Amino acid sequence: RKEVEQDPGPFNVPEGATVAFNCTYSNSASQSFFWYRQDCRKEPKLLMSVYSSGNEDGRFTAQLNRASQYISLLIRDSKLSDSATYLCVLNTGTASKLTFGTGTRLQVTL
Amino acid sequence: GAVVSQHPSRVICKSGTSVKIECRSLDFQATTMFWYRQFPKQSLMLMATSNEGSKATYEQGVEKDKFLINHASLTLSTLTVTSAHPEDSSFYICSAPRTSRHYNEQFFGPGTRLTVL
Numbered sequence: 102r103k104e105v106e107q108d109p110g111p112f113n114v115p116e117g118a119t120v121a122f123n124c125t126y127s128n129s130a131s132q133s134f135f136w137y138r139q140d141c142r143k144e145p146k147l148l149m150s151v152y153s154s155g156n157e158d159g160r161f162t163a164q165l166n167r168a169s170q171y172i173s174l175l176i177r178d179s180k181l182s183d184s185a186t187y188l189c190v191l192n193t194g195t196a197s198k199l200t201f202g203t204g205t206r207l208q209v210t211l
Numbered sequence: 212g213a214v215v216s217q218h219p220s221r222v223i224c225k226s227g228t229s230v231k232i233e234c235r236s237l238d239f240q241a242t243t244m245f246w247y248r249q250f251p252k253q254s255l256m257l258m259a260t261s262n263e264g265s266k267a268t269y270e271q272g273v274e275k276d277k278f279l280i281n282h283a284s285l286t287l288s289t290l291t292v293t294s295a296h297p298e299d300s301s302f303y304i305c306s307a308p309r310t311s312r313h314y315n316e317q318f319f320g321p322g323t324r325l326t327v328l
Contacts, residue, residue, distance in 0.1 A: 144304050144319035145255065197243060197308040199317060203254040
């Protein structure tokens, strides 16, 4: 079983739609959780950290369910510029090493 | 914000050539840097952890004699792909962690696209 599993998509949604991505992880010792965004042929960029209490940053809401080992990202009012691959990323606390999911591709259309 | 640079951004070389990639943290010091590789439509895979002043730590399955890492200073790590072959063609990305409002936020370089003919 992969350490981090994501639906690769693509998710094709119209502008203004709400879209949700899920991610499951296998290592219950994982300590920190993040969503990164990666544009085609570019480096990943941190979108937001994910906390058990849930957190929101503008149109983006992230949730963590430790019991189910599950993370989610909700994007409201999608923009064309949200088109990218969204990576679910974990840190198990070992010297800042990150484990990446394969990513979920989002395509927002007119 | 913090910036990590990589050089070169793109390399095309013949099989058997050695290729050196530099990763620099521009406005902070990094005792640790990470090297990743990403094949098309796949996730970033950690290759090794570069440690300033000591040997790099390689992930399982990564040949240390093929991928030479040198952490020359607190702002520079280099990855040398020795005797590159077509199967080494990939997107190589480095990152450096820095404590910020996010726990151990990682700052990524822009990546180096290696094509071995």
